[in-house]
Amino acid sequence: MKTFLFPGSFDPFSLGHRDIAKRAADLCDRLVVAVLNNRGKSPVFSLQERVEMANQSLSGVPGVEVISYVGLLVDLYRNVDAAAVVRGLRAESDFRIEAEMAAANKLLNPDYEVILLPSSADMVFISSSTIKEVAFFGGDVSKMVCPQIAEFVKAKISERKA
Numbered sequence: 001m002k003t004f005l006f007p008g009s010f011d012p013f014s015l016g017h018r019d020i021a022k023r024a025a026d027l028c029d030r031l032v033v034a035v036l037n038n039r040g041k042s043p044v045f046s047l048q049e050r051v052e053m054a055n056q057s058l059s060g061v062p063g064v065e066v067i068s069y070v071g072l073l074v075d076l077y078r079n080v081d082a083a084a085v086v087r088g089l090r091a092e093s094d095f096r097i098e099a100e101m102a103a104a105n106k107l108l109n110p111d112y113e114v115i116l117l118p119s120s121a122d123m124v125f126i127s128s129s130t131i132k133e134v135a136f137f138g139g140d141v142s143k144m145v146c147p148q149i150a151e152f153v154k155a156k157i158s159e160r161k162a
């Protein structure tokens, strides 16, 4: 049973995340999508909301489970008996961040491995921060998130404007 772990802050879960999750799920027996906190970012959505959005966005994708975790990624990696972490790569700038994170995690756990999947061409410009920016100013996010969560994303962001 080969388990891959796809961690992220998913604030919110985008079509780009869905694309990576679907492709990663095809490469393993079980894909654990883990919603974590990135201490360098202040999330707009709660952990529970982010899990719910990931679940809705991934409904119908076989072999995937969504969890939340508070703590170190390497500890979760051990807990779920992961063979590798999967992360999406959009641009060159992502690579630097991913390489640094992978090196730090490998120091903590020498068994830690990462698979970097390049974003599909039509997903390269989708990011959670762009989604939040567009939604904040009332723009259309329907090409960036799954239809099941688009209204929720818009409503939650406009709540913050009030």
Ligand code: PNS
Pocket: 007, 008, 009, 010, 036, 037, 038, 039, 041, 071, 072, 073, 074, 100, 101, 102, 104, 105
């Ligand atoms: O979607 P993001 O914000 O790029 O995801 C980053 C995330 C959540 C995977 C990373 O911040 C993380 O692993 N957080 C958990 C705490 C941890 O292990 N930090 C050390 C990473 S070197």
